[in-house]
Each structure stands twice: as structure tokens, then as C-alpha cells.
Amino acid sequence: MKNLLSVAINEIGVKEIAGSRHSKRILEYAKESGFPWVNDDETPWCSIFMNWVTKKAGLKNSNSAAARSWLNVGESVNNPEPGDVVVYYRGDFNSWQGHVGIFMGFSADGSRIYTLGGNQLDAVSISAYAADKLLGFRRLNPSRKPILPKPILKRGSKGEEVVKLQNILKSLDYAVGTSDGDFGPKTQNALILLQSTEFGREANGVYDEGTKIYINSLLENRS
Template sequence: MDLLKIAASQLGTKEISGSEDNPQIVKYAEESGIIGITNDEIAWCSTFVNWVAKKAGLQSSGSAAARSWTNIGIAVKDPKPGDIVVFWREDPLSWKGHVGFFTGFNKDASIVYCLGGNQSNAVNITGYDAKKVLSYRRISQVDTLSIPQPTLKRRDKGNEVIKLQKLLNFLGYNCGDVDGDFGPKTENALKLFQANNQLTVDGIYTSETLNTVESLLQS
């Protein structure tokens, strides 16, 4: 089950006014292992994102702080639905922020639509000023993303090719089925990755490509 489906299943969950608490919001913290969220009055946007990520078996920040997500996954410039989006709040240099799941832009990309928790005290889709985005992040399955070793090229087969295909798909370069067969789709996806990162565009996975991949994954 993907991130957006899990997050969307919670649409409409909202805080209960007064002294009562919505047990589902408290549950987000309990099941995410986040300490300190004992009622629905405490900011819970990051707690919600952690809960969804854990349900999906993906990386999580383990923190109730929205900006903790700027260190999780990899930074992406061209977000896709389901990517994490982190915003600054009040001041770009403050500790305050907001985090949710990217769902799209408006026509001129000035508004970022975000499916998240603690948005007007509820789980909903809300538009935010794109100028307040700190980072778009793409998270992966826990302990399943490995960096393949070079050199790999067309007609190669095996586990290292599987690693490459998983990596390309994760980075947004669709190479089709992860089957361990370095065919034309994998080659074309790799060429596009190389072109977008100012590398030699030859469709061969070399040390040059490896170094760029490592840099991206550490960003």
C-alpha cells in the first residue's frame, strides 16, 4: 500500500475540541514510537507523516519536529505525488515548520498542495505558498536500497542490475520491471539520469555515475 493511499485513508481525522482527545491522533504517536505526543493539542504533523511512513515500511524521522524530515531520504527538485514536502513557518531560520505529502501544484506552481495532518487541526489537503518550501524529499523502503557496483551495461544480468533498476526507479527514472536484465528500458533510464546530472551519456553505469548517485543519496 503506497503512502498516499495510507494517508488518504485518514482524511477527516481531526482534533476534538475541549478536554477530550481524538484517540486516533494519539495512536499516530504511539505506533510511531514518538514520545511526548500525549494529546491532540500538541503539533502532530510530523507524527502523522511518521505513522504513514512506518505503515508503508518506509524511512521515517522518528521525531515530532517537522524539520527533522529535511535529513530523511534524498532531496528532489521535481517532486512526485507521495514525496515529502517540508515548509518553514514564521521564519526560514526558525525551528518551526510543517511537513506533509506532496500531491501537486496549482497552474503556475505558486501553491503546493499537501496531504497532511494538523492542517487546520485535521488530516486534509491544503495549499501552501511554494516560496515556503524548505525541501522536497523522497523516501525509500527501510534497508532495501543498495548502491550497485560498476561497471554495468546493456545485456548484463544479475543482482547488481536489480540494484541499479531499483535505484533508477526510486530516483524517478522509470526503467520498468525490476528483473535483473539490463535491457533498453534500463539503458534509456540511465541515459536520462546521466543527461540530467551532466554526466557522460552512454547508458553505461560507471564509477562516474556511482559517485553522482552517492552524492544524491547523501543530500
């Protein structure tokens, strides 16, 4: 499962084309995420971009071009982490209008929310939005049972297998921060907490074959 942030960050700079021409890449977002009826880059595409990114990352999506549809995807969280979904309202609070993107962080005074998304100044970009327009934060879960990473992983390990482990730990409600592929102290501590829930297991923060089997049983029970 690819890192959601990596997928989105790689698209920064894609933008609409002024005039009668349209961005081929934006039209690809629509086609590949299930919106073949979109034939121009002037159709609001923030939710289309989010559907494209989440499908590439193997996460649940809204299958809707409406920004507020994301309020029904994943679980609501009050303490967002980079990579969580953020939804805002536009116009009236009770209207259908909105904007959706990926939470990146708060401004120092908390009045602005830095958001990575599509259709922001007509492009994929990181922009600051007023916090008082917030409708909610959502944390996404894998759209299917994830493929477990190969052991052994431990403090200092890096790469795609670590990203898999971090995403799985987050889906099991263990805080690891950003799924950045770096097995650091947050990932180690989260793994220790998980291991401590299995009777008789040494909670050493190392992802080994026994831990893999235990995590698989937890995922089976949740499915």
C-alpha cells in the first residue's frame, strides 16, 4: 500500500489550463477514480483528486465528487495527523458546498489549517484554510485487508515495508505519526503497546514472525 502523502505530494504542481484546453492529468484523475463524465478541468475536482489519491494508496474512498461526502468515510478524529482527511464548508455551513483535502498541520496560532489537495488555486498545492470553516477530520482505513510486511523490522529499518507496518498500526488505533517509512521511536512504542496486549509475548518493539501472526489475528477479528 503506497503512502497517501507520497502519492499526493508527487502531484503538486498539476494545474488547470486556462482557456479552451484542459489538463490531461486532471482528466486522468477523473477517469481513473470513476468519474468518466468529467471532460474538462473546470468541474470542481477536489473530491475527484482525493478519490484518485486514496485509490492509489489502497484506502477507502467516497466514490463521490462532492467534498462533504468524505464526512462519511473512515472515522472521525479530533487530533489529526498529517495524512488525515480534512473537510471544510464553503458558503453556508448548512449548504452542500465544501472542500476536501489532506491535513498537513496547523499554523502557530491555530487559526489556519495547512491542506494538501486538488483544485486549490486551480492546482494541486498546499494551501492554508481558515480553521473556522472546518467541518471535520477523518482517518481512513484500508479498503481491503492489508498485506502484512515481511519481518524482521526494527528501530532503524526504512522503506516500503515499514510504511505497511505503520499504516496497519494506525488502522489498529496505535499512534505512529506520519507513515514515512522510518522505523523510529513512535513506531517502536506503538508496536510495544500492541505486543503488550498479547498474553505471554515479550513486548520488545521488534516486528518478527510472531508479531506478524498476532497482527494477522487482530485484523481477521476486525474483518
